[in-house]
Amino acid sequence: MIEVAQLSKTYRLGNQEVYALREVSFNISKGELVSIMGPSGSGKSTLMNLLGCLDLPSGGSYHLANIDVQSLKANELAEVRNKQIGFVFQNFNLLPRATALENVELPLLYGRIPQSRIKALDSLDKVGLRDRAKHRPNELSGGERQRVAIARAIVNNPSIILADEPTGNLDSKTGVEILNSFKQLNAEGATIILVTHDPSVSDQCPRTLFMMDGCLSKDERKPVS
Amino acid sequence: MIEVAQLSKTYRLGNQEVYALREVSFNISKGELVSIMGPSGSGKSTLMNLLGCLDLPSGGSYHLANIDVQSLKANELAEVRNKQIGFVFQNFNLLPRATALENVELPLLYGRIPQSRIKALDSLDKVGLRDRAKHRPNELSGGERQRVAIARAIVNNPSIILADEPTGNLDSKTGVEILNSFKQLNAEGATIILVTHDPSVSDQCPRTLFMMDGCLSKDERKPVS
Numbered sequence A, B: 001m002i003e004v005a006q007l008s009k010t011y012r013l014g015n016q017e018v019y020a021l022r023e024v025s026f027n028i029s030k031g032e033l034v035s036i037m038g039p040s041g042s043g044k045s046t047l048m049n050l051l052g053c054l055d056l057p058s059g060g061s062y063h064l065a066n067i068d069v070q071s072l073k074a075n076e077l078a079e080v081r082n083k084q085i086g087f088v089f090q091n092f093n094l095l096p097r098a099t100a101l102e103n104v105e106l107p108l109l110y111g112r113i114p115q116s117r118i119k120a121l122d123s124l125d126k127v128g129l130r131d132r133a134k135h136r137p138n139e140l141s142g143g144e145r146q147r148v149a150i151a152r153a154i155v156n157n158p159s160i161i162l163a164d165e166p167t168g169n170l171d172s173k174t175g176v177e178i179l180n181s182f183k184q185l186n187a188e189g190a191t192i193i194l195v196t197h198d199p200s201v202s203d204q205c206p207r208t209l210f211m212m213d214g215c216l217s218k219d220e221r222k223p224v225s
Ligand SMILES: Nc1ncnc2c1ncn2[C@@H]1O[C@H](COP(=O)(O)OP(=O)(O)OP(=O)(O)O)[C@@H](O)[C@H]1O
Pocket: A132, A135, A138, A139, A140, A141, A142, A143, A144, A169, A170, A171, B011, B012, B013, B018, B019, B020, B038, B039, B040, B041, B042, B043, B044, B045, B046, B047, B090
């Protein structure tokens, strides 16, 4: 499903180079639930942006469902992002002038999916925010914004969910509820990759990729209770 | 030092009222290290904004160092915020077009403090980001932005530090380093209030205020190893 080979990303800043990702290689099969951990600045979000087709690598290759992502045109990449991938951003990326409901509805409108309003309300309901539907992002708490971002990522039932620290702003009880939603979606067939700093989230994933200084330092599979 | 009596905050949204904070009362003495915990949406950031003089309550009173905050004019409130309080925002609130160094330097420039550039570099060094000084926020990882926000809050040695989920985007090792910086500042006399969802952070604070639905549900003091 996801095949990454020698994937690299270098940022240039003035005359300085930042090697954010260095020749990372791994495969993820359809239906896996994988966590990614590592120190702040180790390249996790950079990797997620490449996996989510939001950015292109400086080197190496990325095949998604056997398609070489670097061979796609811009509109084809947009189609993949809209139809196949649900992305929860570390900083949420909500539209500031739209309500929670409008933010969640957006991927459905892009994809011309019918009954978008009902589906969006349903998704908000799943993250416990039905009564916040009319609030704009600046009228929501940090954890509520995070949950709107999650609701938006799962609303069109994507086959791949990429969530960058989805429980960072949530208390443990709400975090557990969100993790259970992800496990439910995984049980229904979605391939899920979660970046997390929380060992209790990572412990519930059968596989964990550890990042260090832009490299993959360890690929650990473990039994999960 | 901090005296809060029947403090309330109600947001109005169209014809709906949101009781974000409901008659909260507590006192915090100079030099205390206090954590605030509670479910997402329970009013923690709302309370922090009032304590930080960033917003005014709908009811009740807030005395800071014996001054009734509601009696202050706008420029006096700005003076208190700049000279006495260091605030770490849950969503960082960094200036997007300024570098990390310029962001950290800003409170010193406002306060006309000399040697601002050296002090700002020193503060960035304390959070492990000396080599990210020239990066702008969108050229930093989530945890690096959080640390720039922390560096900015502590750069002018404030007597009160209000940190809203300061380790939410940090791996455990970096989070421990940041918490140790706060404990060091507390040992040097700063009064520190941390909102956190992380029990391991809260366990290191001798006192924890628990919020629930806008109310203070418990005020717990405990011995700390
Ligand atoms: N400007 C606003 N208008 C209307 N409602 C608001 C506004 N700001 C916050 N709220 C609501 O007030 C409640 C408390 O918000 P607050 O940000 O204090 O929560 P919190 O405890 O910090 O949550 P979190 O842990 O998710 O950050 C939330 O339910 C939120 O939806």
